[in-house]
Amino acid sequence: MSFLKNTYILQFFGILVIVLFFSSVVIYQVLKINRGLERMPPQFEKVIFIADLKRDIMLQSSSMRDYIIYGDERFLKDFRELAAKNSEKEQELINVIREQRRPLAMEIKNLNDRYTALCENELVPLVKKDLSVQAMNVTSRGEILEVYDSLIKK
Structure with a gap:
């Protein structure tokens, strides 16, 4: 039973890491666009x-x-x-x-x-x-x- 608990916890953290990674990529792109707009003449x-x-x-x-x-x-x-x-x-x-x-x-x-x-x-x-x-x-x-x-x- 504890083995299944550990597996679920690892899967949860794996999904959490993937979600955080993609969220950071999206935030980075938004900030990059915003910086570009600030440089508009x-x-x-x-x-x-x-x-x-x-x-x-x-x-x-x-x-x-x-x-x-x-x-x-x-x-x-x-x-x-x-x-x-x-x-x-x-x-x-x-x-x-x-x-x-x-x-x-x-x-x-x-x-x-x-x-x-x-x-x-x-x-x-x-x-x-x-x-x-x-x-x-x-x-x-x-x-x-x-x-x-x-x-x-x-």
């Missing part, structure tokens, strides 16, 4: 920030398009919230970007502010008058399209 964060800003600008435009199509005030509210958020993010970008890139960041902010103003002054009144077809025509040509295209390219 600060420019990487700026690239992610700019990609998020572009996505949000496109969402802002999409909200305006949906407002024109459906006439639902929720889309207009989303457009305005995104416009305000994007304006803040653009200002933050201007503050953190290096001096050589600052004029480009300022141009992006000016273009988005201009795009927002054009939407508010030209498109919103047309939709409020139930002239969505005319609003779609305005978005497909003219200054709003030029400003938006320039904004996305920048």
